[in-house]
Amino acid sequence: MPTSIIGLFETQDIARKVVSALGKAGFDDDKIETMTKAGIDETTDRLVEAGYDKDKARRYGEAIQKGGVLVVADVDDDKADEALSTMRQFDVLTPEALLESAGEETSAQVIEETLDVGKRKVSAGKRLTTEVSEREVEKTVTLQDESVEVERTKADKTLKPQEAAKAFKETTVEVSGYTEKPVVSKEAHVVEEVSLSKNSGERDVTVSGTVRRQDVSVEDVDRKTKSSDKS
Structure with a gap:
């Protein structure tokens, strides 16, 4: 005759690990059920059908509404203790423990x-x-x-005695030319004037900087209270 072994866990992540451990222990995956979003009445009926007291079954249904995850494993009678031992490797909660922790209120600043x-x-x-x-x-x-050139022309002319007397005398004849040489002079010219003046105006500047923000993150904390039920 099959026996229903149930365990209540705080998070879906823990429940997945429980299901995986049960599978590795040789229990049939098709007979392992995870209940997370079931209503109170649905959970109550399911556990009452498995043989649990109605009031206790309803407390499990209320615990699921507060975020708990219920793992139900239908196993043979001779395997019940092994299934229970496998579940207890993880933090198994009672409905009261989960409901009390859900009712606690604390705060942190953002x-x-x-x-x-x-x-x-x-x-x-x-x-x-x-x-x-x-x-x-x-x-x-x-x-x-200008250059002065010398030209000699041959002549054959006989001078008369009186012409010869006039011709023989010392004379100097000069012919001057000119040449141009470059003369360099410098003049200063103002080609540009640079002046300074002040103008007033407005401009928009986008300033970037790093600002800090303290956020508050919420994570599930495993409880140390271990409890389970066996029918």
Whole structure:
């Protein structure tokens, strides 16, 4: 004759581990049931059918509504103790223990930083500095030159005595030419003027920063109270 072994666990994760352990122990998976979202009446009827007291069965139904998970394993009579021992490897709760823990209330703070942006004046501007540099420039100029050329022409002419007397005398004849040479002069020209002036205006700046937030996470805590029922 089959016997229904039940165990109440706080989370679905623990219940899955219990079902897995029962399967590894050789119990038929088709005869292992997990009840999580069943109503109170449905749970009560299921456990009463398995042979449990109606009031106790209803307490299990109420515990499921508070988040508990009920594992029901139908096993042969000679395997009941082994199934019970397998379940007790995990934190098995009584309905009262789970309901009491569900009724406890505590609080934690969610804290979040905000980013406030202000403004302050900072001295900033521009400075004019003059700097003298040199560069090589070239310019082409056309120069004119005059040259004096000497030309000798052969002659055969007989001078009369009076012409000869006039011809023999020391004389100097000069013919001058000219040549142009480049003359370099420099003139300074203002080619650009740079001036500084102040203008007032507004601008929008997007400021980013890192802010902290303290969140509150909720996790299931395994209870140390171990209890189970065997019909």
